[in-house]
Amino acid sequence: MSDQTKERIVDAAYRTLARRGYHETSMKDIAAEAGLAPGLAHYYFETKEDLLVAAIRHGCEPALEGWAQAGLRQDGPLPENADPLELARLGFELAKRELGRYESLFRLTFDMFGVGTHNPKIAAAVRQFIDERRGFVARISQGVIAGMAERPASSADAIAAATWGGLHGIYLQKVMDPSFDADAAIDALQEMVFAFATRQPARTNEEG
Amino acid sequence: MSDQTKERIVDAAYRTLARRGYHETSMKDIAAEAGLAPGLAHYYFETKEDLLVAAIRHGCEPALEGWAQAGLRQDGPLPENADPLELARLGFELAKRELGRYESLFRLTFDMFGVGTHNPKIAAAVRQFIDERRGFVARISQGVIAGMAERPASSADAIAAATWGGLHGIYLQKVMDPSFDADAAIDALQEMVFAFATRQPARTNEEG
DNA sequence: CTGATTTGATTGAATGACCAAACAATTGAT
């Protein structure tokens, strides 16, 4: 029954943390939400920090599953024979859907970022969180760049950092203001990325 | 002496909060850093939240001053007769300089964002923080769009949200990982924005 | 098959510390 109980704690932790926030949630709150004794959370997780990391990982599962079902695995290889720009388009589409569907996950994520600013353990988890996702964007960027008429000045990693950053900057605005039109912002980001990816080589003076 | 004392508290608050973070800093810590009695901070600020907001506003002053000296006022009008794309280039340049110079301010800012995820009072302050800065970017975007050969599908507001978001997504990566190459990422973002702003109208089939 | 023993899971209370905010008392200037 141990695994079941641990899962129950993590799930309760995710719900409680997402609803009330990290610093406003006590270990006791989480145990109560799970219907277990106050001390038990510490039997499975040494610290509250560990539980936060586990809870976020748990909360991301459905979203990552959604990407996988669309053929995009953060870890695995990109679908072969796919037009990189088409992959990018799909990525932006999924990002929009995700933001609408998992609002509280994004909220908790930015809460974690905040904790990470002054907590080394959480900061390490945040770095890993970012690395995984940005690395995925970088693999798509690589393909997009390979198909460009003119090599860009920026590396695929830099493009990925800017693009992933753009998405998360938009997520931030959405989390802080539910009336913010995130879809329009993501469309704009996509329009910029596509303008970049499909730009024609600088025409010389004697253009057609 | 009242104004002086208040300023002293805000300044001490900024230093302490930036160093240790919001939830790891007590009102007592702040008073001690200011060399004042523990109770005094509450004489000038009703709540710790109010003091956080004041401290961030205070911490932003030097940075905003830097923008003003370059001719870019967040509040006032844009310099007249300036090429909008040149303003954009300057903005990206200043963003790079700022990030290198005020690292702890950015760190505290993301801490505030985190607190804002589950604290209505701070959330309101964050919304205002975002609105002011994004509005400034929107005014530049407006000019850039006006100069484009082909009207983009996205509005100036959406473009601004994506661009401001891109910058802050990059700041996030830098705050979480000091070895992150933020300059390269900002250059990449700029490359995308410029590709977008200077793209040629789609050539029809019978191109030169 | 049965009773004893071990193991790990679970409980609920205790510990030790901390903090935001309120407050009463004191100072100092006008």
Place this chain on the structure above:
DNA sequence: ATCAATTGTTTGGTCATTCAATCAAATCAG
């Protein structure tokens, strides 16, 4: 003598973490 500024303490509550004790299930001995 008043009033604002300042002090230092008190209040009333919080929390993460520890721990001794209980419990259930499994393992083992005879």
